[in-house]
Amino acid sequence: MKRVSLALIPLLAAFAVQTAQAQSQDKPRDRGTLQSVKDRGTLSCGVSQGLPGFSAPDDKGNWTGLDVDVCRAIAAAIFNDATKVKFVPLSAKDRFTALQSGEIDVLSRNSTWTLSRDTSLGLNYTGISYYDGQGFLVRKSLKVNSALELNSASICVQTGTTNEQNVSDYFKGNNMKYELIAFGTADETVKAYESGRCDVFTSDVSQLYAERLKLAAPADHAVLPEVISKEPLGPVVRHGDDQWFDIVKWTLFAMINAEEYAVTQKNVDEMAKSNKPELKRIFGTDGNLGEQLGLTKDWVTRIIKATGNYGESFDRNVGAGSKLQIARGLNKLWNQGGLQYAPPIR
Amino acid sequence: MADAPRKPPLRLVARLRRTLGGQAGWAGVVIQILFVAAVVWIGYEIVENARANLQAQRIASGFGFLSNTASFAVSQALIPFSESDTYARVFVVGLLNTLLVSIVGIAIATIIGVAVALGRLSPNWLLARISGGYVELIRNLPLLFQILFWYLAVLATLPNPRQSISLLGSVFLSNRGLVVPNPVPQPSFGVFAVAIAVGIVASLVMRSYARHQLFAKGEKLTIWPFALATLIGLPALAAVMFGAPVKFDMPELKGFNFAGGARVLPEFAALTIALSTYTAAFIAEIVRAGIQSVPKGQMEAGASLGLTRGQTLRQVVIPQAMRVILPPLTNQYLNLTKNSSLAVAIGYPDLFSVFAGTALSQTGQAVEIIALTMGVYLLLSLVTSAIMSFYGWRLNRSLAA
Numbered sequence: 001m002k003r004v005s006l007a008l009i010p011l012l013a014a015f016a017v018q019t020a021q022a023q024s025q026d027k028p029r030d031r032g033t034l035q036s037v038k039d040r041g042t043l044s045c046g047v048s049q050g051l052p053g054f055s056a057p058d059d060k061g062n063w064t065g066l067d068v069d070v071c072r073a074i075a076a077a078i079f080n081d082a083t084k085v086k087f088v089p090l091s092a093k094d095r096f097t098a099l100q101s102g103e104i105d106v107l108s109r110n111s112t113w114t115l116s117r118d119t120s121l122g123l124n125y126t127g128i129s130y131y132d133g134q135g136f137l138v139r140k141s142l143k144v145n146s147a148l149e150l151n152s153a154s155i156c157v158q159t160g161t162t163n164e165q166n167v168s169d170y171f172k173g174n175n176m177k178y179e180l181i182a183f184g185t186a187d188e189t190v191k192a193y194e195s196g197r198c199d200v201f202t203s204d205v206s207q208l209y210a211e212r213l214k215l216a217a218p219a220d221h222a223v224l225p226e227v228i229s230k231e232p233l234g235p236v237v238r239h240g241d242d243q244w245f246d247i248v249k250w251t252l253f254a255m256i257n258a259e260e261y262a263v264t265q266k267n268v269d270e271m272a273k274s275n276k277p278e279l280k281r282i283f284g285t286d287g288n289l290g291e292q293l294g295l296t297k298d299w300v301t302r303i304i305k306a307t308g309n310y311g312e313s314f315d316r317n318v319g320a321g322s323k324l325q326i327a328r329g330l331n332k333l334w335n336q337g338g339l340q341y342a343p344p345i346r
Numbered sequence: 347m348a349d350a351p352r353k354p355p356l357r358l359v360a361r362l363r364r365t366l367g368g369q370a371g372w373a374g375v376v377i378q379i380l381f382v383a384a385v386v387w388i389g390y391e392i393v394e395n396a397r398a399n400l401q402a403q404r405i406a407s408g409f410g411f412l413s414n415t416a417s418f419a420v421s422q423a424l425i426p427f428s429e430s431d432t433y434a435r436v437f438v439v440g441l442l443n444t445l446l447v448s449i450v451g452i453a454i455a456t457i458i459g460v461a462v463a464l465g466r467l468s469p470n471w472l473l474a475r476i477s478g479g480y481v482e483l484i485r486n487l488p489l490l491f492q493i494l495f496w497y498l499a500v501l502a503t504l505p506n507p508r509q510s511i512s513l514l515g516s517v518f519l520s521n522r523g524l525v526v527p528n529p530v531p532q533p534s535f536g537v538f539a540v541a542i543a544v545g546i547v548a549s550l551v552m553r554s555y556a557r558h559q560l561f562a563k564g565e566k567l568t569i570w571p572f573a574l575a576t577l578i579g580l581p582a583l584a585a586v587m588f589g590a591p592v593k594f595d596m597p598e599l600k601g602f603n604f605a606g607g608a609r610v611l612p613e614f615a616a617l618t619i620a621l622s623t624y625t626a627a628f629i630a631e632i633v634r635a636g637i638q639s640v641p642k643g644q645m646e647a648g649a650s651l652g653l654t655r656g657q658t659l660r661q662v663v664i665p666q667a668m669r670v671i672l673p674p675l676t677n678q679y680l681n682l683t684k685n686s687s688l689a690v691a692i693g694y695p696d697l698f699s700v701f702a703g704t705a706l707s708q709t710g711q712a713v714e715i716i717a718l719t720m721g722v723y724l725l726l727s728l729v730t731s732a733i734m735s736f737y738g739w740r741l742n743r744s745l746a747a
Contacts, residue, residue: 093707100405100712121710122405142602152601154522159690159699160707164418168429179603180419181613181693182704188691195502196521197612199602239404 033105033237033244034294037078042086045071046104049089049185052210053318053326054110054130063087066317067108069307070129070235073251074106076306077299091185093160096121099238106248107236110204112162117236126249128234131330131339133227134166135205137212140222142199147226151176156198158182158189166229167202190214204231209324243294250293254300256342257282258309260333263300265308272301282345289345300345310340396713411709412437418704420695422611433705440697441722447617447696448683448726454622455682459629464659466634477630484627490688492624497616497692504612507603516596518604521612527594528608534584538591541584542577549573613694617686625682629675636671637663668741676734680727687723697722 037043047055047067055065063085072082088104099107100122110132111117113125136147136155144150147170157164159182171178181198183189190211193201203211205227212218237248258264261279263271272283280286284297291297307313311333315321319328332338400407412434419429424442427435465477484492502521505511510520518525549569556567585591597607640663648658687698702719706712 093703096707096710097712100403100710117710120406122400122403150602152603152605154603156693159704164704165708168417168419172429178419179421181421182418182695182699183693184690184699184703188693191498192502192693195498196506197502240402 033241034078034247037105041079042084043071043075043078043106044086044088044104045074046088046090046095046098046107046109047071048109049091049187051110051186051207052213053206053322053324054210055087055089055108057087064317066130066313067110067235069313069317070108070252070255071106073255073303073307074248076302077247077251077254077295080302082306091160092158093184096123096236099123099236102238105237105244110207110233111236112204113232113234114162122239123236124239124245126235126237126245127252127342128232128339129252130206130233132204132206132231132233134163134202134229134231135208135227136224137193137201137203137208137221138199138224140220144224147224147228148174148176150178150200152178153199154179154181154197155200155202156181156183156189156193157202158186159184161203162229162231163203170228186211204233206318206324206326209326210318213323247293247295250345251303252310253342254282254303254345255307255310255313256333256340257345258300258304259311259340260335260342263304263309264312265304268301268304272298278344278346400713405710407711407713409714411711411714414709416705416708418708420700421693422614422695433701433709436705437697437701437718440695440700443695443700444683444686444697444722444726447614447621447686447689447694451618451621451625451682451686452679454618455625455629455678458622458626460633462626462630463633463637466630467637481627481630484624485631489620489624489685490691493617493620493688493692496620497612501612501616507599510599516594518597518599522603522609523612523615524610525597525604525607526610527596528606529592530595532589532591532593534588535591537588538581538584541580545577545580548576548580611694613689613692616692617689617694617696621682621685624685625678628678628681632671632674632678633667636667639670640666665741665745669738669745672734672738672741676731679730679734683726683730684723 045068047063047065050056051065053065055063055067057063068087071085071087075085076082078084088098090098090104090107090109095107095109095111096117098104108129110130112132113128117123118125136150138144138150150171155167155178157167157180164180164182167178167180181192183192186203186207189203190201192198194215201208201211205223208223212221212223215221235248235252237245261271261282263279263282271279272285274280274283277286281289282300284290284299284301288297290299293299296302308316314328314331318324318326328338330339332340334341397407413432415430416433416436417429420427420436420439422443423439424446425435425439427439462477462480465473466481468474468477504519504521507518507520507522510518510522510525512518516527552569552573556569559565559567581591595606595608597604597609599605637659644662644666645658648662649655653661686696689696690699690703693699697719702715706715709715
């Protein structure tokens with residue numbers, strides 16, 4: 001008996017491999033991400049581990065923020081229910097692997113769009129939800145007014161970010177010495193900065209403002225004026241599913257277009273009845289643009305009801321209506337002197 | 347001559363059958379071969395599957411990325427490293443940092459562990475209780491917690507560089523680490539090194555001569571004063587004749603930080619302290635159990651021969667205890683090396699942090715990098731156990747002699 005059962009092991013193993021292969025045929029990308037999201041009943045959305053204004057859980061455990069709103073908007077467009085999102089908090093280090101492996105459907109987590117990420121990682125950036133740049137946070141007591149005075153400073157940075165390479169480029173380019181200490185998560189990085197291990201905390205400027213709120217005495221720290229890099233942040237999807245790519249891309253574009261046409265959470269029902277041709281196209285009373293995406297005709301109405309337009313989301317989460325008080329700056333609409341420009345819905 | 351035909355005709359085949367099939371004979375051989383084939387096939391399927399999936403997702407694969415420029419800085423590198431170096435060099439830098447913290451950690455953990463074990467066995471009530479308390483306290487707290495404790499609660503509370511604690515104006519302790527004068531080798535360093543080597547060789551020769559005399563004639567020679575004299579005298583003589591072998595590069599506070607001098611980073615210090623004190627608690631228990639496994643009669647026999655407690659321990663009890671101690675001790679050494687990967691929590695640039703962390707997220711080559719990292723930890727573990735096995739083999743040989 002014993003010999004027989006031993007001989008069974010490789011057979012069982014072979015069977016297991018066959019089953020695994022059969023299942024891998026059934027992976028989300030083969031069936032289409034939209035279909036697998038619908039089957040599952042929730043959207044799995046990768047977010048940061050807690051960055052106020054962009055994605056952070058509030059005291060009741062609800063995730064809020066600009067990046068979170070993108071996830072909610074996609075869920076609203078698919079399910080007409082902005083709560084059907086499972087948020088997966090990810091470190092900078094783990095975020096792309098989680099997306100590649102199918103653990104999440106979309107990554108909406110202050111991730112910079114770069115060429116190598118767009119090409120070699122098997123990912124697609126769907127657009128830019130926030131135009132950012134890298135800056136430096138220092139103690140006011142150091143009496144430093146410019147990043148060029150930071151020679152020989154110790155710098156705390158979160159590992160696995162573009163920040164780590166930008167800071168190397170910047171200090172080398174300006175012939176300054178520095179010591180870079182890289183930590184696994186944003187919290188560890190900020191803790192090390194606050195404990196005095198580093199003179200400088202570097203990250204995207206938006207993140208510096210957000211993290212500064214977590215310090216014991218935010219007023220004792222200042223962000224230096226220099227912005228040393230371009231950091232276009234936006235939602236990311238896996239390569240190879242064009243329909244899903246389109247849905248995520250156009251959800252963001254719908255929010256930006258809605259702001260341009262002054263469609264808000266409050267007036268959306270009223271506007272949907274409008275006879276203006278462009279509004280009729282957006283709201284699906286004319287044509288079937290939503291269905292072309294694989295959604296329903298009223299997809300934009302659903303999105304705006306759930307999260308409001310881009311401007312509303314910006315103000316509520318990071319702008320004037322929030323604790324962060326970040327100015328719109330580059331993130332103003334194109335016709336107001338900013339860079340936010342969405343292709344037309346037509 | 348009559349014995350010759352009794353040799354089995356197919357000894358090789360029989361031996362092969364025994365090795366492969368064990369008790370089961372030929373059926374066993376077949377099963378073994380089938381099993382190996384299945385394992386190889388499963389392995390092949392896994393690799394092929396991963397490769398096909400990566401290709402389908404257009405994720406770059408292969409080890410070509412190793413020659414790309416890393417363009418990020420590492421806070422501690424034992425070999426020259428800059429932003430313009432490659433990912434291959436990042437790998438080496440991380441590996442050396444892992445080795446450094448493991449070797450220093452193992453050395454300190456062994457010393458503390460043995461001391462605490464002896465303390466626990468000591469007839470001195472207070473010493474025994476303190477050692478016991480140490481073991482219980484350290485052993486029952488999670489290692490990550492201890493690393494963060496040393497880093498955030500102890501070392502981070504040191505003053506900033508401008509108010510650093512200074513010793514004789516040349517050694518500075520601050521929250522940026524311990525800065526000491528850095529010895530820079532001078533031309534006479536070679537002669538100096540040779541003098542030290544000669545001193546060591548001479549001491550070893552004296553030791554083996556003394557042992558030989560002890561075993562052959564029962565004469566006990568006192569050699570340590572001579573050994574000490576050669577070890578200190580020769581290098582000193584070299585220094586006097588050819589000039590100082592090193593010049594010290596003094597640290598100086600410039601801008602935010604110290605320039606010059608050599609620096610022990612707080613990340614390294616916190617990790618080494620936490621790893622060695624933690625592992626020491628386990629080593630202490632292993633050593634204590636080992637010593638207690640030697641029958642009490644051995645201690646009494648030593649005493650009756652007129653040996654002191656220390657002599658009995660060193661020459662009678664510990665060599666016998668070592669047989670019991672070695673295997674679990676090897677485990678602790680392996681644990682320490684593997685636990686050093688917790689460095690990522692405090693920003694110490696070990697292999698796991700800079701290679702399986704930073705390099706992985708910069709390149710996205712997860713499969714290759716994880717495979718390389720796994721290989722390294724496996725190799726480190728195998729080398730450690732090989733060294734310990736060799737030591738155990740020598741020990742057994744000398745005990746048997």
